[in-house]
Amino acid sequence: METIVMNLPVNAEGYLLDPNTWTREWAQEIAQGYGITLTDKHWAVIEWLRKKQSEGVALTIRKVGTSGITDIKEFYQLFPGGPLKVSSKIAGIPKPVSCI
Amino acid sequence: MKKQILIIGAGTAGTMMANKLYHEVNADEWHITIVDRDNTHYYQPGFLFIPFGIYKPEEVIRPRTEFIPKGVHFMIEEVDKIEGEKNQVVFKSGETMAYDVLIIATGVEIAPAETPGLKDKLWHKDIFDFYTYEGAVALANKLHDWPGGTMVVNLAETQIKCPVAPLEFSFLADAYFTEKGMRDKVTIQYVTPLSGAFTKPKATEMLNQLMEEKRIEVIPDFYLSHVDNDKKTIVSYDGKEVPFDLLISIPVNKGDAVIEHSQLGDEDGLNFVQTDKFSLQSKKFENVFVIGDTTNLPASKAGSVAHFEAEILTENILSYIQHKPLTATFDGHANCFIETGFGKAALIDFNYTTEPLPGKFPLAYVGPMDLLKPTLTNHMGKLAFRWVYWHMLLTGKKLPVPTHMSMSGKINETKKETTLV
Numbered sequence: 001m002e003t004i005v006m007n008l009p010v011n012a013e014g015y016l017l018d019p020n021t022w023t024r025e026w027a028q029e030i031a032q033g034y035g036i037t038l039t040d041k042h043w044a045v046i047e048w049l050r051k052k053q054s055e056g057v058a059l060t061i062r063k064v065g066t067s068g069i070t071d072i073k074e075f076y077q078l079f080p081g082g083p084l085k086v087s088s089k090i091a092g093i094p095k096p097v098s099c100i
Numbered sequence: 101m102k103k104q105i106l107i108i109g110a111g112t113a114g115t116m117m118a119n120k121l122y123h124e125v126n127a128d129e130w131h132i133t134i135v136d137r138d139n140t141h142y143y144q145p146g147f148l149f150i151p152f153g154i155y156k157p158e159e160v161i162r163p164r165t166e167f168i169p170k171g172v173h174f175m176i177e178e179v180d181k182i183e184g185e186k187n188q189v190v191f192k193s194g195e196t197m198a199y200d201v202l203i204i205a206t207g208v209e210i211a212p213a214e215t216p217g218l219k220d221k222l223w224h225k226d227i228f229d230f231y232t233y234e235g236a237v238a239l240a241n242k243l244h245d246w247p248g249g250t251m252v253v254n255l256a257e258t259q260i261k262c263p264v265a266p267l268e269f270s271f272l273a274d275a276y277f278t279e280k281g282m283r284d285k286v287t288i289q290y291v292t293p294l295s296g297a298f299t300k301p302k303a304t305e306m307l308n309q310l311m312e313e314k315r316i317e318v319i320p321d322f323y324l325s326h327v328d329n330d331k332k333t334i335v336s337y338d339g340k341e342v343p344f345d346l347l348i349s350i351p352v353n354k355g356d357a358v359i360e361h362s363q364l365g366d367e368d369g370l371n372f373v374q375t376d377k378f379s380l381q382s383k384k385f386e387n388v389f390v391i392g393d394t395t396n397l398p399a400s401k402a403g404s405v406a407h408f409e410a411e412i413l414t415e416n417i418l419s420y421i422q423h424k425p426l427t428a429t430f431d432g433h434a435n436c437f438i439e440t441g442f443g444k445a446a447l448i449d450f451n452y453t454t455e456p457l458p459g460k461f462p463l464a465y466v467g468p469m470d471l472l473k474p475t476l477t478n479h480m481g482k483l484a485f486r487w488v489y490w491h492m493l494l495t496g497k498k499l500p501v502p503t504h505m506s507m508s509g510k511i512n513e514t515k516k517e518t519t520l521v
Contacts, residue, residue, distance in 0.1 A: 012301075056377065056398060057398070058259065058396075058398035060257070060258050060259060060368070061258075061293065061323050061337075062257065062368050062370070063366075063367070063368045066367055066368045066369060067367070072323070072325075072337050073337060076337050076338045080338070081321065082295060082320075082321035085295055085321065095295070095299070096258070096294070096295075096299075097294070097299035097300055098258060098263050098294055098298075098299045098300075099263050099264070099300075099400045099434060099436075099448070099450065099456070100263070100264060100267075100298055100299070100300055100303040100307075100438075100448055100456055
């Protein structure tokens with residue numbers, strides 16, 4: 001099931017269908033929905049996630065923690081709850097999943 | 101002088117490659133060597149059944165030499181590092197061996213020491229793994245007279261060997277305690293760093309009710325920071341605590357230290373080798389190829405994946421040694437049974453781009469196996485697989501399953517119709 005959020009189609013869980021349609025304004029709106037105001041650090045994580053995702057890397061919390069941008073503790077503070085899930089949604093990339 | 105194909109690791113993937121290449125390369129030109137640190141081959145899918153007494157420990161062990169062709173040289177040595185620039189490996193003893201083509205098949209192992217408090221005073225007392233022979237056997241002894249309490253099944257990481265095994269363990273535990281007449285004395289909690297036990301849309305739709313039916317409580321979004329041995333709790337990075345009486349841990353999985361010593365791994369330090377996801381060639385050296393659990397491919401770490409990779413890699417290595425382009429491409433195909441307890445199992449079939457879908461397998465309408473649905477036939481398939489593994493898979497015989505994932509028999513979610521071809 002698709003819906004439209006800020007003019008862009010997202011899936012039933014709110015993940016952007018096409019990462020190429022993503023904009024920074026869209027990201028800001030989604031972040032606000034989580035009560036997050038995006039700082040430079042947030043943006044650095046988001047850009048890193050988008051870059052790695054486009055390279056076909058399977059993203060994990062550990063990989064973000066060893067990216068040199070942030071560590072796991074801080075990643076949780078930046079994106080509370082499920083940090084990879086929330087940051088992926090804001091970054092406009094697919095949900096981190098298992099094989100099933 | 102003959103040229104050398106060297107395979108590091110005589111597990112599922114390495115053994116399959118030794119068999120396939122032995123029958124394909126010109127023996128007058130090529131010499132094949134396979135090296136491992138010991139001569140014990142474990143049937144790893146069997147570890148899951150040992151804690152519940154379904155398999156006896158001796159049923160999962162055979163000598164590696166039993167499955168290596170006579171014309172392939174098997175060496176028991178420990179490789180310290182690969183020197184790609186020099187086309188040689190260095191053994192722990194300091195001796196070296198040159199190669200023309202290298203295949204890395206060193207697999208992954210659990211690394212409980214990565215998590216503070218995991219491999220501590222409660223290890224193999226109230227905290228167990230079932231991904232090693234020792235862990236599975238110790239857990240069988242523990243469960244035998246365990247009086248009940250809270251059993252927590254926790255995944256420390258998302259990139260693990262056989263990602264469905266923790267689910268299967270939980271289902272089999274439910275059946276085991278039910279059959280022992282003590283299910284009411286046991287609480288089973290499934291604690292995962294992912295957003296749920298199932299994360300793909302169709303699998304969630306088809307299988308999510310299993311958790312409820314079997315009274316397995318799912319605690320999602322829990323990323324393990326450390327284990328508190330005194331309080332007997334697992335603690336997440338955001339400070340959540342889950343108490344346990346018995347912890348079944350799936351620790352962080354890491355590739356072999358040889359990958360670290362050779363600087364061939366990803367930046368995350370897990371020693372998964374940087375590999376081209378289609379050709380299975382190393383990203384660093386063109387005469388180095390990678391197969392099985394040790395790759396960094398966005399595919400499952402599972403025996404079926406290694407099997408499909410072996411078909412592709414054989415073709416690409418033959419192309420490579422004939423100076424032809426590598427045209428065979430791996431599609432991420434995996435085919436896994438999921439034991440759901442009480443003599444039933446589900447089956448999933450998927451690849452890089454297609455999620456597990458419902459339908460029939462391997463033949464449209466006929467099956468005999470059902471996808472994403474617990475059935476008795478699937479369970480028979482899983483049990484029969486042990487025979488297939490020892491007698492056909494390791495020795496590189498053709499299996500009646502296509503190498504590339506097929507949409508035949510799958511129910512296409514958008515068209516709502518079964519695909520025939």
